[in-house]
Amino acid sequence: MQDILSNQEIEKLDLSKIAALQQKRTLAFVNHFVITTVQFLNTFAKKCEKKLMLFEQKLEKVEAAMILLEARLSSIPEINxxxxxxxxxxxxxxxxxxxxxxxxxxxxxxxxxxxxxxxxxxxxxxxTVIKPEYERFIKLVQVGVPLQAVKLKISIEGLDPDEFESMLKK
Structure with missing residues (x-):
């Protein structure tokens, strides 16, 4: 019913009596909206990139510390x-x-x-024959590194974590 009423009202309106929209003002609103949206997206992207870079730096520090720890552990003869x-x-x-x-x-x-x-x-x-490529991972578990973290490291290096777990169980 509302559509019918609105159509009837539109037919009765004299469009020559209605003032035209101000094109310059409408264009200014659209331009302002586009500019502020683009600025917001640019600042958001910069902030995200900075946070990602900081996270990447922290991750590199952790990896370097892990490598140093592995080197220190491999130098201790008692762990062998x-x-x-x-x-x-x-x-x-x-x-x-x-x-x-x-x-x-x-x-x-x-x-x-x-x-x-x-x-x-x-x-x-x-x-139980311990393969040489798994020896350093066994040392990590014995020192106290969580098993799931060691399994993740093994899978990253392309070795089989299930085989490693079976070696630990034996």
């Missing part, structure tokens, strides 16, 4: 053999606890039982 020493230390700790709890008669039996797991540990470490 942590798997063997850790498993031997754990077996020694458990043997001390067990031997304290047992009586003198059963100490001999406990020592015999304890000798067998050490042989098994050496066999399992001998069975």
């Amino acid at each position: 053999e942590p798997l063997q020493t850790d498993t031997n230390a754990e077996s020694l700790n458990t043997s001390e606890i067990k031997s304290e709890d047992r009586t003198d008669d059963s100490k001999k039996e406990v020592k015999e039982i304890e000798d067998k797991p050490e042989d098994n540990v050496s066999q399992t470490t001998a069975d």
Whole structure:
């Protein structure tokens, strides 16, 4: 109904009596809108680019620190053999606890039982072959770098993170 009413009103209007729009004023409004919008977009793009550059610089610093940390870790000789020493230390700790709890008669039996797991540990470490390209990543995990971060680094370098995880589990 509104369309019909508006059409009827339009037919009754005398367009010669209505003043024309001021073309210069309309053009000035459009120009002002375009100019302010372009200025806003330019400043926004500059701010975004500056923030992106700052983020990129921070990321480069973190990467440089990571490289330095990896170099420092590779220079420490004790980190090269942590798997063997850790498993031997754990077996020694458990043997001390067990031997304290047992009586003198059963100490001999406990020592015999304890000798067998050490042989098994050496066999399992001998069975698991650690590939040289994964050694530095194993060091990172042992030092305390989160496993997910190390997996990401491995995948960035084009290696298989699943294979690395299977090496850690062994």
